[in-house]
Amino acid sequence: MKIFESHTIKEIDNATCEAQNIDSLQLMERAANAVACEIITRFFPTQRIVVIAGPGNNGGDALAVARILYEQGYKKVEVFLFNVIGKLSHDCEEERKKLITMDGIDFTEVKRDFQPPYLSENDVVVDGMFGCGLNKQLQGGFMMLARYINDSGAYVVSIDLPSGLFGEWNADVNRRDVVHADLTLSFQTPKLSFFFSENSDVLGEWKLLDIDLDDSMMKEIPTNYLLVEAKNVRPLLKPRKLFTGKRDYGSVLLFSGSIGMMGAAVLSARACLRSGAGLVTVHSARIGMPVVQTAVPEAMFEPDRNENYITDMGVHHTHQAVVAGPGIGTNDRTVDALEELLKTTKSPLVLDADALNCIARRPQLLTNLPSYTIITPHIGEFDRLFGEHNNSEDRLKKAIEMAKYHNIIIVLKGHYTATVRPTGRVYFNSTGNPGMATAGSGDVLTGVIAAFLAQGYRPEHAATLGVYIHGLAGDMAVKEIGEYGLVSSDIANYCGRAIRAIINRESPLF
Ligand SMILES: NC(=O)C1=CN([C@@H]2O[C@H](COP(=O)(O)OP(=O)(O)OC[C@H]3O[C@@H](n4cnc5c(N)ncnc54)[C@H](O)[C@@H]3O)[C@@H](O)[C@H]2O)[C@@H](O)CC1
Ligand SMILES: [K+]
Known part of the structure; x- marks a missing residue:
C-alpha cells in the first residue's frame, strides 16, 4: 500500500x-x-x-x-x-x-x-x-x-x-x-x-x-514510502515444483555462533530451514558442533579451526546465500575473517548483529560491502555503524542516504521495520508484535531472509519477504503462546505456517 x-x-x-x-x-x-x-x-x-x-x-x-x-x-x-x-x-x-x-x-x-x-x-x-x-x-x-x-x-x-x-x-x-x-x-x-x-x-x-x-x-x-501487506508479498512467492530436489532451493552458509552464543546459530539455521532453504551449513567455533548437530540435525556443520570463535570465513563451496553475524562476537580475528569475506565473496550476503558490530569497530569495511548486501541492524547497531541519531526520522533519513550511497539494502528493525532499498524507497512492515522483542528474534529474521536469497529471490524481495514472514510467524505464534511467553524458537517454528498462510490466502490476512 x-x-x-x-x-x-x-x-x-x-x-x-x-x-x-x-x-x-x-x-x-x-x-x-x-x-x-x-x-x-x-x-x-x-x-x-x-x-x-x-x-x-x-x-x-x-x-x-x-x-x-x-x-x-x-x-x-x-x-x-x-x-x-x-x-x-x-x-x-x-x-x-x-x-x-x-x-x-x-x-x-x-x-x-x-x-x-x-x-x-x-x-x-x-x-x-x-x-x-x-x-x-x-x-x-x-x-x-x-x-x-x-x-x-x-x-x-x-x-x-x-x-x-x-x-x-x-x-x-x-x-x-x-x-x-x-x-x-x-x-x-x-x-x-x-x-x-x-x-x-x-x-x-x-x-x-x-x-x-x-x-x-x-x-x-x-x-517513496510503502506499507507491505499480505497482498504485496503473495505475488512474490513462487510455487514449489513437483520435479525438484533440495539443490533447487539453494544452499546457505551461516557464519554464526561462538562460545556462549551458539543459540544464535541454532535459531538462524532453524528459521532458514523452516523458510524453505534446500541446504544449510553452519560454520562456527569447534565447540558448537554438538550443539548445532543436536538442536538442528537437518543442518550441516563446518568447524572453524578455533575452539571458541570464528577465525576463518573462507567460502569453499558454492552457496546461493552467505550469512555472517548472529552470535559471532567481535574478536579481532573474527573481524579479520569478516574483512576477508567481504573482499572475496561472490554470493549474496546478509550481515546481522555482531557482523555489524565488527564493521562498526573497523568502519572502513563499509566500503567493502558488495552491492545489494542486506544488513539488518536494530537501532543500536545502526547508530554504532552510522552515528548517533536523536530521533527515528533522522535515522530513517540516514538509512535512505546510506542505502543509496553504499548500494545496499538496509533492514532497520523496529515496530514497523523499514526495509530501505538502494533506490531510497522505504518499505514499512505491517506484521509483528511486542512479544517478538526477545533474545534471538533477529537471528531468526536473518535466517528467513537468507532462505529466500538461497531460493533465488532478488535481494530486495528476499528482504521484504523475510521481514513480513518473520513478523507474521510471530503474530501466529503469539496467538498460542502470548506476548510474555513468546521465544525466538517459536517464531522460527512458525515460519513455515506463515508462508502457507500467505500462499493459501488465509484470513484475516486477506
Ligand atoms: N482523501 C482524504 O484524505 C480526504 C480528506 N478530507 C479531509 O480534508 C482534510 C484536509 O483539509 P484541508 O486541506 O482543508 O486542511 P485542514 O483542514 O487540515 O486545515 C487547513 C486550514 O487550516 C489552516 N491552518 C493550517 N495550519 C494552521 C495552524 N497551525 N494554525 C492555524 N491555522 C492553520 C489553513 O490556513 C487552512 O485554512 C483532511 O485532513 C481530511 O480531514 C475529507 O474531507 C475528504 C477526503
Ligand atoms: K484532526
Whole structure:
C-alpha cells in the first residue's frame, strides 16, 4: 500500500470526484459517515460528545460527523467551530450552513474569545481542528486548546491526524502541543508519521477507513514510502515444483555462533530451514558442533579451526546465500575473517548483529560491502555503524542516504521495520508484535531472509519477504503462546505456517 504525502491528497480527492462524478461535499459526507460509524460502534447515544472543528476540510469533516451523530440520536453533541480569521474552506462553510439549520444542536462559532467547555474522562472529544492541511505548528489559542484537551482525560477521536501533527516530519514538533488521540481515524492510506515511534502516544490506535478513493490516481502518483501487506508479498512467492530436489532451493552458509552464543546459530539455521532453504551449513567455533548437530540435525556443520570463535570465513563451496553475524562476537580475528569475506565473496550476503558490530569497530569495511548486501541492524547497531541519531526520522533519513550511497539494502528493525532499498524507497512492515522483542528474534529474521536469497529471490524481495514472514510467524505464534511467553524458537517454528498462510490466502490476512 502506498503512503502518500499530504500535499498529494488533494489531487487524489479531485481525481476521485471526477472519476465517480461526485462533488467534494459528497466525498466529505462519505468520510464523515465512515468516522461516525466508528464512533457509533464504540459509544452509546447517551454519550456526551464534544466536537472541535477547525476552519479547513478537517473541520468540515468534524461538522458533518456532528450532524450525522445528532441525526442518529446522539443528543448530547456539542459543537465548537473555530472561525477566528473569518475564513472557512468552501466545504467547511457548506457544512456549517447545514448544521446551523438543525433544531436543537448545541453549536458555538468561536470568533474571538473562547470559553472552553468542561471536559472530563467521561467525555468524548472529536478532534477535527486540523488534518493534512496543517501548515505550521499549533500556536496561541489552538495550542492551548490542544493542551486543554490532553489534560482533560477525555477519550479523543482524531479525524485523519491528531491536530498539530504533520503527515510527514515532526522532529521539531513539541508533542505536548499536539492533540493526543486515543483513536486516529485516517482515510484509506496511512501517513508517513504513523510509522515513527515518537508519534505513537499522540496517535493512539490508528485505523484506516475506506472511502473508495480513485485507484487509478493512487497507482499513478509516485511515492517513496510503502506499507507491505499480505497482498504485496503473495505475488512474490513462487510455487514449489513437483520435479525438484533440495539443490533447487539453494544452499546457505551461516557464519554464526561462538562460545556462549551458539543459540544464535541454532535459531538462524532453524528459521532458514523452516523458510524453505534446500541446504544449510553452519560454520562456527569447534565447540558448537554438538550443539548445532543436536538442536538442528537437518543442518550441516563446518568447524572453524578455533575452539571458541570464528577465525576463518573462507567460502569453499558454492552457496546461493552467505550469512555472517548472529552470535559471532567481535574478536579481532573474527573481524579479520569478516574483512576477508567481504573482499572475496561472490554470493549474496546478509550481515546481522555482531557482523555489524565488527564493521562498526573497523568502519572502513563499509566500503567493502558488495552491492545489494542486506544488513539488518536494530537501532543500536545502526547508530554504532552510522552515528548517533536523536530521533527515528533522522535515522530513517540516514538509512535512505546510506542505502543509496553504499548500494545496499538496509533492514532497520523496529515496530514497523523499514526495509530501505538502494533506490531510497522505504518499505514499512505491517506484521509483528511486542512479544517478538526477545533474545534471538533477529537471528531468526536473518535466517528467513537468507532462505529466500538461497531460493533465488532478488535481494530486495528476499528482504521484504523475510521481514513480513518473520513478523507474521510471530503474530501466529503469539496467538498460542502470548506476548510474555513468546521465544525466538517459536517464531522460527512458525515460519513455515506463515508462508502457507500467505500462499493459501488465509484470513484475516486477506
Ligand atoms: N482523501 C482524504 O484524505 C480526504 C480528506 N478530507 C479531509 O480534508 C482534510 C484536509 O483539509 P484541508 O486541506 O482543508 O486542511 P485542514 O483542514 O487540515 O486545515 C487547513 C486550514 O487550516 C489552516 N491552518 C493550517 N495550519 C494552521 C495552524 N497551525 N494554525 C492555524 N491555522 C492553520 C489553513 O490556513 C487552512 O485554512 C483532511 O485532513 C481530511 O480531514 C475529507 O474531507 C475528504 C477526503
Ligand atoms: K484532526
